[in-house]
Amino acid sequence: MTPIETVDELRALLGEPNQRAVNKERTRLLDIDRDWLAASSFCVLATSDAEGRCDASPKGDPAGSLVHVIDETTIAIAERPGNRRADGYRNVLLNPHVGLLFIIPGRSDTLRINGRARLVSDADFFDAMSVRERRPVLALVVEIEQIFFHCAKAFLRSGLWDHETWAPTETIPRRAVIAKQFENAPGTLEELDAYYGEAYREGLY
Secondary structure, X not given: OOOOOOHHXXXXXXXXXOHHHHHOOXXXXXXXXXXXXXXXXXXXXXXXXXXXXXEEEEEEOOOOXXXXXXXXXXXXXXXXXXXXXXXXXXXXXXXXXEEEEEEOOOOOOEEEEEEEEEEEOOOOOXXXXXXXXXXXOEXXXXXXXEEEEEOOHHXXXXXXXXXXXXXXXXXXXXXXXXXXXXXXXXXXXXXXXXXXXXXXXXXXX
């Protein structure tokens, strides 16, 4: 392997970004950003701990419930019942810097927000973020430092929304099989199939 160890080496290989890419950064939400966040049903939260060990965690809710806009520089993301690992949230307690990638299904461009986060156990906007009459378990409040739209090339290269690229279960085993064979999950395969079936959907909130 040929290592790249300096910014100069990196720039010599990649070149400089064009002016359009440099100028698209903002620090405050525009109306188009609010509309995007309202339409987004999925995002990825990137965090790191005090020593730089990273985590990327998916967050999903119905469009309109994933993100609450507090003001032009502040958003909140709801946490719902989950596996309680809280890897990203534990990182936030040690290092508040976060990165977020907001996705709209079927769209290949994305919205990126970077900023400083804190956790809150209750707030006056929790009722507005309720789904199925269930308030968030907690919320991640993010003070926006950088916001911009990201181009579609990664999604186009991957064919992410092209059904023909989706891996069949014959190639990748179903969730219950993975849990049984690789995660030492208790119970029979039939019990795990039932757990990850309709009951799993009923317990989302």
